[in-house]
Amino acid sequence: SQTIHQWPATLVQPVGSPLSLECTVEGTSNPNLYWYRQAAGRGLQLLFYSVGIGQISSEVPQNLSASRPQDRQFILSSKKLLLSDSGFYLCAWSVAGFSQPQHFGDGTRLSIL
């Protein structure tokens, strides 16, 4: 069966520090991969998605970036965090096709001080 791992579960970072969140998927090949941010009491905001190695599409202009160095690895990064980057970050995967259901990791709660 397929599993998705996301770490760390919680992270506290100072303003202006760099960020690296990692997500890996097991049990499937060539998945679509997604990064979302969820603000308290609000829906999911799609940040990035990838349909293959090295292919990244950005949905929201911001100081975050994403990379997919391997087929089942997806990384969310920032060079300098802002206070507004605080939130709950979720990684997800699906089989190819945007109408397919997405399967989520347990998220990273990021607090910027």
Next chain:
Amino acid sequence: QKEVEQDPGPLSVPEGAIVSLNCTYSNSAFQYFMWYRQYSRKGPELLMYTYSSGNKEDGRFTAQVDKSSKYISLFIRDSQPSDSATYLCAMSPPHQLIWGAGTKLIIKP
């Protein structure tokens, strides 16, 4: 107007009640409809996945899609305290998944 509207709640019901959760949408191109359950500090978990109109049942859960009214529902029978969570709807045209903001459900023992 948001593409998908979902009442944020909270919706509080007694244990054993039938729960009805709903989403409305504006885009008639949506064809695939999903319901997710999200516990606090966890990622969303897929509950139901349906295509086009009609009903789909899985245990205590029934998903209903009415494309003519642009309205989808999730029914939970014999609700349990463990059903307390936030329920998100999601729907898809060919190119993107659009999410509701979620309804917080509380089942009182």
